[in-house]
Amino acid sequence: VGTVPLVMDIFFDAFAKRLAGLATAKAILLFLAIVLITGTQLTVMKRREVQQ
Amino acid sequence: MKDERRRSPALITLEVLMIAAALAFIYPALFVLNNALKPDADITLQPVAPPARLYLANFVKAWTEMRFPLTLANTFVVTVFGVGGILLGSSLAAYKLARTQTRLSWVLYSAFAFALVIPFQIVMVPIVGLATDLHLSSIWGIIPMYWGLGAPLAVFMYHGFVKSVPRELEEAAAIDGAGRFYSFFRVVFPLLKPITATIAILDSLWIWNDFLLPQVVVRKGTLQLEQMQFYGMFLREYGPAAASLILSAAPIIVFYLALQKYIIKGIASGAVKG
Numbered sequence: 001v002g003t004v005p006l007v008m009d010i011f012f013d014a015f016a017k018r019l020a021g022l023a024t025a026k027a028i029l030l031f032l033a034i035v036l037i038t039g040t041q042l043t044v045m046k047r048r049e050v051q052q
Numbered sequence: 053m054k055d056e057r058r059r060s061p062a063l064i065t066l067e068v069l070m071i072a073a074a075l076a077f078i079y080p081a082l083f084v085l086n087n088a089l090k091p092d093a094d095i096t097l098q099p100v101a102p103p104a105r106l107y108l109a110n111f112v113k114a115w116t117e118m119r120f121p122l123t124l125a126n127t128f129v130v131t132v133f134g135v136g137g138i139l140l141g142s143s144l145a146a147y148k149l150a151r152t153q154t155r156l157s158w159v160l161y162s163a164f165a166f167a168l169v170i171p172f173q174i175v176m177v178p179i180v181g182l183a184t185d186l187h188l189s190s191i192w193g194i195i196p197m198y199w200g201l202g203a204p205l206a207v208f209m210y211h212g213f214v215k216s217v218p219r220e221l222e223e224a225a226a227i228d229g230a231g232r233f234y235s236f237f238r239v240v241f242p243l244l245k246p247i248t249a250t251i252a253i254l255d256s257l258w259i260w261n262d263f264l265l266p267q268v269v270v271r272k273g274t275l276q277l278e279q280m281q282f283y284g285m286f287l288r289e290y291g292p293a294a295a296s297l298i299l300s301a302a303p304i305i306v307f308y309l310a311l312q313k314y315i316i317k318g319i320a321s322g323a324v325k326g
Contacts, residue, residue, distance in 0.1 A: 007173035027174040
């Protein structure tokens with residue numbers, strides 16, 4: 001279990017263990033992580049664009 | 053190789069590296085093809101050796117156990133109607149969004165662009181629940197799901213391309229008495245052909261090869277799902293499994309090769325503009 005990616009973990013929770021609530025909660029966390037990373041990336045890229 | 057171009061050492065090194073990379077990528081496919089033509093015992097003992105004689109029982113077994121004609125028809129129907137719906141809906145939506153300069157159109161377009169970063173696994177559980185409630189847990193039911201899942205990328209790509217279509221063409225059509233839909237389908241849509249081809253190919257490959265959505269919604273019936281039966285908990289039928297891989301991949305590979313020139317052209321001209 002130590003090397004399972006997050007998306008596979010969500011899949012196993014939802015469809016093998018039948019824990020839809022836990023799976024969707026993990027999905028929300030994954031979503032927040034993606035928004036955070038994408039947001040940071042976009043801000044940094046835009047700032048760099050202005051400087052040039 | 054008729055024109056004698058100068059071949060610098062750097063270019064030759066690069067070519068050798070590229071050929072090595074190409075071989076590394078093609079090797080797994082050739083490995084599968086090789087083993088599809090051997091009995092299971094030979095695969096376990098000598099997986100790399102070429103087949104001793106022509107052995108087609110794997111293909112017969114894969115064909116019958118996958119119920120190949122029916123499964124192929126299912127996958128074909130899902131791919132054709134899925135891609136068709138994405139192209140029709142997304143081109144209309146992107147056209148209207150690109151031509152309308154209001155706050156709402158900007159918000160809607162941003163919503164599509166934002167949806168690009170949401171992976172399927174995040175919406176997977178709610179989709180299964182919705183599918184049950186709406187009685188969409190069938191081969192036909194997953195087609196509208198692909199329309200929605202494919203829309204963000206298609207709208208995003210069409211939106212960038214519509215901007216390059218001159219407005220004057222539509223104005224000319226309007227003066228000649230063409231309605232909105234007539235002018236879209238007869239004037240604008242033909243001009244969107246390069247990007248339409250790109251989206252059609254990308255989405256065909258995606259839907260044909262998609263495993264997770266059919267797996268969580270219908271569980272059996274498409275090519276990618278029927279391959280699973282050869283990998284049991286205690287039994288691995290490598291020969292039929294390899295044959296089933298070849299059978300499922302062949303149609304989409306032929307399709308891809310036939311349209312290859314559009315792929316490169318379309319991606320180069322369309323996607324970069326975004």
